[in-house]
Amino acid sequence: MAPSTPQRRGRPRSAAADRAILDATRAALVEVGWSRLTMSHVAIRAGVAKTTLYRRWGAKSELVVDAVAVLFDELELPDRGSLRADIEGVVLSFAALLERPETKTALMAVIAESTSDEALRVRVREAIVDRQKRLVVEGRVRAQARGELPPDPADGDETRRVIDLIFDVIAGAVVHRALVSDGVVDSGWAARFTTLLLGGLGAA
Amino acid sequence: MAPSTPQRRGRPRSAAADRAILDATRAALVEVGWSRLTMSHVAIRAGVAKTTLYRRWGAKSELVVDAVAVLFDELELPDRGSLRADIEGVVLSFAALLERPETKTALMAVIAESTSDEALRVRVREAIVDRQKRLVVEGRVRAQARGELPPDPADGDETRRVIDLIFDVIAGAVVHRALVSDGVVDSGWAARFTTLLLGGLGAA
Amino acid sequence: MAPSTPQRRGRPRSAAADRAILDATRAALVEVGWSRLTMSHVAIRAGVAKTTLYRRWGAKSELVVDAVAVLFDELELPDRGSLRADIEGVVLSFAALLERPETKTALMAVIAESTSDEALRVRVREAIVDRQKRLVVEGRVRAQARGELPPDPADGDETRRVIDLIFDVIAGAVVHRALVSDGVVDSGWAARFTTLLLGGLGAA
Amino acid sequence: MAPSTPQRRGRPRSAAADRAILDATRAALVEVGWSRLTMSHVAIRAGVAKTTLYRRWGAKSELVVDAVAVLFDELELPDRGSLRADIEGVVLSFAALLERPETKTALMAVIAESTSDEALRVRVREAIVDRQKRLVVEGRVRAQARGELPPDPADGDETRRVIDLIFDVIAGAVVHRALVSDGVVDSGWAARFTTLLLGGLGAA
DNA sequence: TTTTAAACGAGACGGTACGTCCTGTCTTATT
DNA sequence: AATAAGACAGGACGTACCGTCTCGTTTAAAA
Numbered sequence: 077m078a079p080s081t082p083q084r085r086g087r088p089r090s091a092a093a094d095r096a097i098l099d100a101t102r103a104a105l106v107e108v109g110w111s112r113l114t115m116s117h118v119a120i121r122a123g124v125a126k127t128t129l130y131r132r133w134g135a136k137s138e139l140v141v142d143a144v145a146v147l148f149d150e151l152e153l154p155d156r157g158s159l160r161a162d163i164e165g166v167v168l169s170f171a172a173l174l175e176r177p178e179t180k181t182a183l184m185a186v187i188a189e190s191t192s193d194e195a196l197r198v199r200v201r202e203a204i205v206d207r208q209k210r211l212v213v214e215g216r217v218r219a220q221a222r223g224e225l226p227p228d229p230a231d232g233d234e235t236r237r238v239i240d241l242i243f244d245v246i247a248g249a250v251v252h253r254a255l256v257s258d259g260v261v262d263s264g265w266a267a268r269f270t271t272l273l274l275g276g277l278g279a280a
Numbered sequence: 281m282a283p284s285t286p287q288r289r290g291r292p293r294s295a296a297a298d299r300a301i302l303d304a305t306r307a308a309l310v311e312v313g314w315s316r317l318t319m320s321h322v323a324i325r326a327g328v329a330k331t332t333l334y335r336r337w338g339a340k341s342e343l344v345v346d347a348v349a350v351l352f353d354e355l356e357l358p359d360r361g362s363l364r365a366d367i368e369g370v371v372l373s374f375a376a377l378l379e380r381p382e383t384k385t386a387l388m389a390v391i392a393e394s395t396s397d398e399a400l401r402v403r404v405r406e407a408i409v410d411r412q413k414r415l416v417v418e419g420r421v422r423a424q425a426r427g428e429l430p431p432d433p434a435d436g437d438e439t440r441r442v443i444d445l446i447f448d449v450i451a452g453a454v455v456h457r458a459l460v461s462d463g464v465v466d467s468g469w470a471a472r473f474t475t476l477l478l479g480g481l482g483a484a
Numbered sequence: 485m486a487p488s489t490p491q492r493r494g495r496p497r498s499a500a501a502d503r504a505i506l507d508a509t510r511a512a513l514v515e516v517g518w519s520r521l522t523m524s525h526v527a528i529r530a531g532v533a534k535t536t537l538y539r540r541w542g543a544k545s546e547l548v549v550d551a552v553a554v555l556f557d558e559l560e561l562p563d564r565g566s567l568r569a570d571i572e573g574v575v576l577s578f579a580a581l582l583e584r585p586e587t588k589t590a591l592m593a594v595i596a597e598s599t600s601d602e603a604l605r606v607r608v609r610e611a612i613v614d615r616q617k618r619l620v621v622e623g624r625v626r627a628q629a630r631g632e633l634p635p636d637p638a639d640g641d642e643t644r645r646v647i648d649l650i651f652d653v654i655a656g657a658v659v660h661r662a663l664v665s666d667g668v669v670d671s672g673w674a675a676r677f678t679t680l681l682l683g684g685l686g687a688a
Numbered sequence: 689m690a691p692s693t694p695q696r697r698g699r700p701r702s703a704a705a706d707r708a709i710l711d712a713t714r715a716a717l718v719e720v721g722w723s724r725l726t727m728s729h730v731a732i733r734a735g736v737a738k739t740t741l742y743r744r745w746g747a748k749s750e751l752v753v754d755a756v757a758v759l760f761d762e763l764e765l766p767d768r769g770s771l772r773a774d775i776e777g778v779v780l781s782f783a784a785l786l787e788r789p790e791t792k793t794a795l796m797a798v799i800a801e802s803t804s805d806e807a808l809r810v811r812v813r814e815a816i817v818d819r820q821k822r823l824v825v826e827g828r829v830r831a832q833a834r835g836e837l838p839p840d841p842a843d844g845d846e847t848r849r850v851i852d853l854i855f856d857v858i859a860g861a862v863v864h865r866a867l868v869s870d871g872v873v874d875s876g877w878a879a880r881f882t883t884l885l886l887g888g889l890g891a892a
Numbered sequence: 893t894t895t896t897a898a899a900c901g902a903g904a905c906g907g908t909a910c911g912t913c914c915t916g917t918c919t920t921a922t923t
Numbered sequence: 924a925a926t927a928a929g930a931c932a933g934g935a936c937g938t939a940c941c942g943t944c945t946c947g948t949t950t951a952a953a954a
Binding site: 084085088090093126127128131 | 897
C-alpha cells in the first residue's frame with residue numbers, strides 16, 4: 077500500500093513553487109492575455125527559476141490548462157426548483173465564468189492549440205471539459221425525479237450519447253454567444269435559449 | 281460616379297501578391313498549423329517580401345482571418361425538401377468545413393486572439409461569423425413557406441434575436457462537438473441534434 | 485561647333501534637383517552623421533524621388549564625396565609673409581574644416597569605403613585629395629622665391645615625390661591629431677608642428 | 689583582498705565564445721570587408737547566437753575595434769642601431785600592418801564611426817591608438833642614449849606633448865600615404881620620409 | 893554527524909521569429 | 924525622357940522568447 081516512490085532522495089519539490097506558478101499564471105493571464113504570456117514572465121512573477129517551471133510543465137498550454145481548470149470546477153448546480161430555472165442558472169454561471177479575463181483569453185487558446193496536439197487535447201478534456209458533464213447529469217436526474225423528463229432509456233450508450241449532445245448544445249451555445257458572436261449572456265438571453273432548448277424550434 | 285481614389289499616385293499594389301499571400305497562408309496552415317505559422321514563412325512561400333505582407337496585414341491573425349474567410353463563404357443551403365433535412369445538411373457541411381486542417385487550426389486561434397483585440401473581433405465577426413447567418417435566414421424562410429415554422433413576429437428586433445439565437449445554438453453545438461469534445465459529427469449525430477433542436481429536450 | 489549632345493530628347497535633367505540633393509546631403513550629414521545617413525532620407529529631404537537620386541549617384545559614398553568636395557576647395561593659402569606663417573595658417577584652416585560636422589563624419593567614412601572600392605578611391609583622390617596639393621605647390625614656390633627653400637631639383641619626378649611627401653606629412657598629421665588622437669589643433673599645436681617640420685626631430 | 693565580483697551568479701560567460709567571435713570577425717573582415725560585415729554573419733561563423741554577440745559588444749564597430757586591436761599590439765621596435773634605421777623600420781612595419789585586409793578596411797571605418805560616438809572614440813584610443821605611443825617613447829629613449837637626440841626637457845608635460853606630436857606625424861603620414869593617397873610605402877618612401885623628419889623641410 | 897543527490901535561483905547558451913528599416917529596382921501617371 | 928510617388932524583393936537590424944545548459948547553493952533523507 078506504499079505510494080509510488082514514497083520518498084525519493086534529494087531535495088523534494090517545493091509545493092509552494094507549484095502554487096506560486098499557478099497563481100502567477102492566472103495573474104499574468106488577466107494582465108497580458110494568452111498570446112503575450114511568456115514562460116519567462118510567469119517564472120519571474122512567481123519568483124521561480126525557469127528550470128523549476130519546465131520541470132513541471134513542458135509548455136505554456138499545459139500550464140494554462142492546469143491554471144484555469146480549477147476555476148471551472150467552481151461551477152455548481154443548486155436546485156432552483158425546476159428544469160427551466162436550473163438551465164437558466166447554469167447558463168448564467170457559465171457565462172459569468174467565461175467573462176473572467178483568465179478564462180476568456182485562455183479557453184479558446186488552449187482549444188486552438190489542442191487541435192494539433194493530441195496530448196493536450198486529452199488534457200483539456202480531462203481537466204476542463206468532461207468534468208462539467210456532471211452538471212448535465214445532475215440536472216437531468218433532478219428533472220427526471222420531478223417528472224419533467226422521461227426516465228433514461230435502457231441502453232446506457234444511448235444515455236451517454238444524449239448527455240454528450242445536451243452538453244455540447246448548452247456549452248457550445250453559451251461559448252459561441254459569449255466569445256464568438258461577442259454578445260451578452262444576460263437573463264433575457266438565458267430565458268430565450270432555455271425556451272428553445274425545452275420546446276424546440278417551434279417554441280422559439 | 282467616380283469611385284474613391286480613382287488613381288492613386290505611385291505604383292499600384294499588386295493584386296497578384298494578395299492572391300499569392302492568401303494562397304500561401306492557407307497552404308502553410310495545412311502544413312504546419314497555426315502556432316508554427318510565421319509571417320516569414322508565408323512571405324517566402326508567396327514569393328513576396330515581408331514588407332509587402334505587413335503593408336496589407338498588420339498581424340498574423342488578421343491575415344489568417346482573411347485567408348480562411350473565403351472558405352466559409354462556400355457553405356450553401358440547398359433545398360433538401362424539409363426543415364429537418366435542411367438542418368442535417370447544414371450541420372454536416374459545417375462539420376466537414378471544420379474538419380479541414382486550414383479551418384480546424386485557424387478558427388479557434390483567431391477567436392482566442394480576438395478575445396483581447398477589439399479590432400480583430402470585429403474583423404472576425406464581419407468576415408466569418410455574421411456572414412453565415414444567411415444560412416439560418418434562408419432555411420427559416422423556406423420552412424415558413426412550407427408551413428413548418430410560424431411566420432415572423434411583428435417585432436423585427438425579436439426576429440433578429442431569434443435568428444442570432446438559432447445561429448449560436450447550431451454553430452456552437454457543431455463547433456463544440458467537433459473541436460472541444462473531439463467527437464465525430466456524422467449523420468447519426470446530426471439526426472440526434474436535429475431531433476433535439478426541432479422538438480426540444482423532451483424529444484431527445 | 486556643337487557641344488556633345490546639344491539637345492537630348494525628352495525632359496532635360498533638373499539642375500535644381502542636383503543642388504537640392506547636395507544641399508540635403510550636407511544638411512543630413514550635419515544632423516545624423518554618415519552611418520545613419522540614408523539615400524531615402526536625402527531624397528525626401530531634397531524633395532526628390534529616389535529614382536532621380538540614383539540616376540545621378542550610384543551609391544551613398546559617391547554622393548557624399550561630391551557633397552563635401554566643394555568644401556575642401558574653399559581652402560586657400562594667403563601669403564602670410566613667411567614659410568612658417570604659411571604652414572601654421574594652412575594647418576589651422578585645414579583643422580577648422582575638419583571640425584565641421586559635415587566633413588568630420590564624412591571624410592574618414594568615404595576613405596574607409598574606398599579601401600575596398602577602386603572607383604571610389606579614384607573619385608576621392610580626384611575630387612578631394614589631390615586638388616589640395618596645390619596648397620603645397622603654392623607655398624613651396626613662394627618659399628623658394630623668398631629664399632627659404634632651395635630651388636626644385638632638375639628631376640621633375642623627384643619634385644613630384646617631394647610634394648606628395650610633404651602633403652602626406654602635413655595632411656596626415658592634422659587628420660591624425662584631429663580625428664584619431666582626438667586632440668585640439670590650436671595655434672600652439674600648429675607652432676610645435678611647424679617647428680618640427682621646418683627643423684626636424686632635433687628641433688622639436 | 690577579494691577580487692571584484694569573485695563569483696557572479698548564474699552560468700558564467702563562455703571564454704571560448706569570446707575567442708570564436710573575435711576570430712570570426714577577423715576572418716570575415718578579410719573576406720567581405722567592413723561594410724558588408726554583418727553581426728549575423730559573424731555570429732553564424734563563430735557558431736554563436738546573436739544574443740551572445742550582443743551581450744558582449746553592442747555594435748559592429750566595438751566588436752571590430754577589439755578584433756583588430758590585438759594586431760596592432762604585435763608592432764615592435766627592435767634596435768636597428770640608429771635613430772634613422774629605427775624610424776624606417778617602424779614605418780615599414782606599420783605600413784605592412786595597414787596593408788593587411790583586416791586592418792586596411794577596418795581602421796578608417798571605426799575612426800569614421802568614432803567621430804559621432806564618444807564612447808567608441810575612447811575605446812579606439814585606448815585599445816588601438818594610445819598603446820602604440822610606446823614605440824615613440826622607446827625609440828626616443830634609445831636615440832637619447834645614443835646621443836642622437838637631446839635629453840627630455842624638465843617639463844614633463846612638454847615631453848608628453850612632443851611625444852604626441854611625433855606620434856601624430858609618423859602615424860598620420862603613413863596612414864595618409866597608404867590609405868588616402870593610395871601610394872606604396874616602400875623603403876624608398878620610408879627613407880625620404882625619415883630624411884624629412886630628421887632634418888626638416890630644407891633637407892627634403 | 894556526515895554524505896549524497898535532487899531541486900533550486902540565476903543567468904548564459906544556440907536558436908527562431910519578430911516587426912522595422914534601408915537598398916536599389918520597378919511601375920504608375922504626370923510634366 | 925525625366926519626374927514624384929510609392930510598391931516591390933531582398934536582407935540586416937536589434938529585441939524578445941524559446942527551451943537547454945551550467946554554475947553555486949539549499950534542503951532533507953540516507954548512511
